Amino acid sequence: MTFSRADPATLVEYERTSAGGRSEVESGALIAAAVAALAGLLGAVVIFGGNAVGLAGTVSVGGLSAQIAGLIGFPVFGWSYVRFTRHSASWRSRARVRRILDTLGLSLTGAAMAGLLISSVYAVFQLAFRELLLDPFAATLFVTLTVAASTFALFLLAAEITTTRLASLLGLFLAAGVFSSMLTAADPRWWQANFSALGMGGASSAYAFNLTILLAGLVMTTLADYLTLDLRSRQSAAGSDLRGVPLVRIIIIIVGVALIGVGLVPVDVSFVVHNTFATSAVVGFVALIVLVPLVLKDLPRSFVVTTTVFVLAIGGAVLLWYPIGYYNLTALELVAVLIVFAWFVLFVRNASVVDPTPDAAAPVSQAAPVAALSTAASAAQPLPGMGRGGRAAGWVAVGGLIGFVGFAIGRLGRR
Known part of the structure; x- marks a missing residue:
C-alpha cells in the first residue's frame, strides 16, 4: 500500500490526525503532571510533618521525590505507551505476550530511571551544599515540582517512543x-x-x-x-x-x-x-x-x-x-x-x-507525509x-x- 501526491485527501487527513494526536499527548502530559504534583504535595506534607529536611538521605527531598516519581511514573509510562503506540507497526508486529512484557519492562525502566536520576542529582547537590536543611515549605515545593517535571517527561517519552529515543532511554x-x-x-x-x-x-x-x-x-x-x-x-x-x-x-x-x-x-x-x-x-x-x-x-x-x-x-x-x-x-x-x-x-x-523514494513529482511540502x-x-x-x-x-x-x-x-x- 502506497500513497502518492494524487491523493490530497489522505495527506490532509494525515496532517489533521498528527496535529490532533500531538494535542492529545500534550494535554495528557499536563494532566499527569498535575496529578503527580498533587501526590508529591500530599506526600511531602505527610512525610516531612513540618520538619526541616536535607536534600538527600533516608527522609529527604531527593529520597521522597524519587520514591513518588517512581511509583507514579510506572503506571503513567505504561498507560501513555499503550495509548499512543498501540496502532503502530512495531506494536502490531509483536505477539500479545511480548507486548505485555515490553510494556512492563519499559514502564519499570522509565520509572526506575526517574527515581535513580532524581536520587543522583539530589545526592550531588547535597555534596555541594553540605549540612543544608530546607524548611517544610521549601522542601514541599521542591518535591512537588520535581515529581511533576519527571512525570511530564515520562509521559511524553512513552507517548512518542521511537528506536532512537528508546536507545537514549x-x-x-x-x-x-x-x-x-x-x-x-x-x-x-x-x-x-x-x-x-x-x-x-x-x-x-x-x-x-x-x-x-x-x-x-x-x-x-x-x-x-x-x-x-x-x-x-x-x-x-x-x-x-x-x-x-x-x-x-x-x-x-x-x-x-x-x-x-x-x-x-x-x-x-x-x-x-x-x-x-x-x-x-x-x-x-x-x-x-x-x-x-x-x-x-x-x-x-x-x-x-x-x-x-x-x-x-x-x-x-x-x-x-x-x-x-x-x-x-x-x-x-x-x-x-x-x-x-x-x-x-x-x-x-x-x-x-x-x-x-516518494513520488519524484510531489512537492517538498508533501514529501514528508508521503x-x-x-x-x-x-x-x-x-x-x-x-x-x-x-x-x-x-x-x-x-x-x-x-x-x-x-x-x-x-x-x-x-x-
Missing part, C-alpha cells in the same frame, strides 16, 4: 543507575576490584545496580524489535538484501538476555554463572560491532569508518590495561562500556534514518526473511557464543 537509565550505585556504595573502595563489586552484598546500592542491569537487558530485547523494523524499512526502501537483519536481531536479544542474567546472579552469588552471562554480553557486543558493517551493506560509509575507529579504540583500551598496565580492570570496563554504548547509539541513529505513510504501511506488513536462512544464521550465532562462553568457563576453572 537505555543509555540514560544505565548512567543514572550506575552513578547512583557508585554514590551510595557500601564499600567506598569498590573501584579497586571491578564493576561487578557494585552488585555485591545486601545494601540498597547493590540492589539498585543489579536492577539497573536487569532492566537494561529487558530494554535491549525490546529495542531489538524496534531496530529490526527500522532496518527492514531502510533496506526495503533501498532495495537491499534483508538476510542480515535476523542475525543482528538475534545477537541483540542474546546481549539482552545475558544482561538480565548478570543482574539476576550477582558475582557473590555465583562467580561462574555471573561471569558466563557477563562474557556472553561482551562477546555479543563485539560480534555486533564486527558483523553489522559486514551484513548490513547499505549503512553510510561514514558509519563504517567510525565503527573501525571504535574497534581500534577498544583494542587500545585493552592494551592500556594489559600488558601496559596503565589502569586497572575497573577503568577498562568503564572505558569499554562507554565506547560500546556510544557506538550502539550511533548504530541505532543510522539504522533509523530511512530514505524512501514518506511517513509509505514507511508505516510497509512496516505494518509481516516481517519477511525469517525463514530457514534467518533461523540458521541465528543458530550459528548462538552456537558460536555458547562455544566461546564454554571456553571462557574452562579457562576460569583452570585458574
